[in-house]
Amino acid sequence: MSTHEHHDHGHDHSHGHAHDHTTFQPDIREPSEEWEFLEIALRELLIDKGVITAREVQDQIEAWEKKSPEGGARVVAKAWTDDGFRQRLLEDGNAAVAELGFEIEALKLVALENTDDLHHMVVCTLCSCYPRPLLGVPPLWYKSREYRSRAVREPRAILAEFGTELPETTEVRVVDSTADCRYLVIPRRPDGTEGMSEAELAALVSRDSMIGTATAFAPDGEGRSG
Amino acid sequence: MTGPYSIGAKVKVSQGLPPGHVRTPLFLRGREGEVIRHFGDFPNPERLAYGLSGLPKLHLYQVLFTMDETWEGDGAYAPGDTVTADIYETWLEPL
Incomplete structure (x- = not known):
């Protein structure tokens, strides 16, 4: 049981609120910080x-x-196969993902396209801003002080740790999500995926490829492709 | 309308160290960059954090910095690598 099992319910109930007496059991059982x-x-x-x-x-x-990276992968796969959608996504992320049923309230969704020349990698150095409606709950490493401090200073070292080797001719652009925008990376479509269906393509789009620490999987299942 | 800065404008991030809730990262204070995107205007988060209205709204920009300008060689990056941050107009000075 949680440390709050013995919470004192002897307070005055005359404030007019109908208590349902459901208790809340936190995921973290032993608070320390x-x-x-x-x-x-x-x-x-x-x-x-x-x-x-x-x-x-x-x-x-x-x-x-209930939200998961499958949502973002659907968006990316559609952008890969439908050039009109890709253009709309780059121009107005919120409106484009709404076409697929994703509502992102208040925040501005910005899609960033990775190419041979430009590779985006997203971080929030100030806290842990993340496009949750499309990617779900962020991984612990994304919220860690280590990732947040290193990403902006040694992005190539971080990329290497994720198995992502990019040539020096590719500009690595670290995008610090400091304000009212949330960024979704559209990874480069892997080679050898011509003719694949949207659903097959979506399976190649990993969570990390939409953060930009990795690239999309190669169609042969060998992990990454350039 | 893109507010006080147009796309391509060269700007400098204010050097200030105000107390409280601030959305401009410390590592970019005093650095020079280029406006690459205008997001629109948003209530000032530095006021919203204290229960104020955050009005008038502020223009918000994506500003691009070279890694070299930012870290002066002390990092793991390639010569052409860059970093961007989303910065409110009140934190920028024209160059």
Whole structure:
């Protein structure tokens, strides 16, 4: 049971909010960092004061956990096969992905196309901004202090660690997602994929290739392709 | 309308070190770059963070820096590599 099992429910219920008495069990069982205690305190206060319910917190977590990189892979595969869609995606990311049923509220979605000459790699040095509606919950390494500090300074070293070797003639452009935009990388379409269906192509589009630490898989299943 | 800077404008990031919630990374303070995209205008996040309206909205730009300008050789990158950040107009100075 969580450390909050013995939470005191002796508070005054006369504030008019209908308690459902659902409790919220956090994923992290043993908080240790200051921010974890802060999150617990804030969440419990908001629930106690009736601003949000425990059910809403749980529902929101589950809603985010249902999102996955398969969404982004569908977008990329369509961009690879439909040039009109690719153009619309580059011009207005939000409107283009809405055609496929993805709603990205408030934030501006920007698609970045990787080519032989230009390779984008996305980081958020200030926090962990990530296109969650298309890629789901970010990997832990994306949020790590190590990735966030190294990506902008030693991108070629990071790329090598992900097995991504690019020639010096390819410009590596590290894109720091510092504000109201979320970036989706469109990896370069691998060679030898002519005639493949959109669904077959989507299977080649890894999460990391849409962050830009990797390239899309080669069609022979050998991992990466240039 | 792209606000005070047009695409291709050369700019310098302010050197300031204000306290509080700031969205301009420290490693780019005082660096010179080029505006490559205008995103539109957005409420000022440095005010929103304190429960204020963030109005008037600020123009937001993607600014491109060379790795050499940023790190002066001290990093793992190739000569033509670059880094961009999304920076609000109040953090930029014309060059």
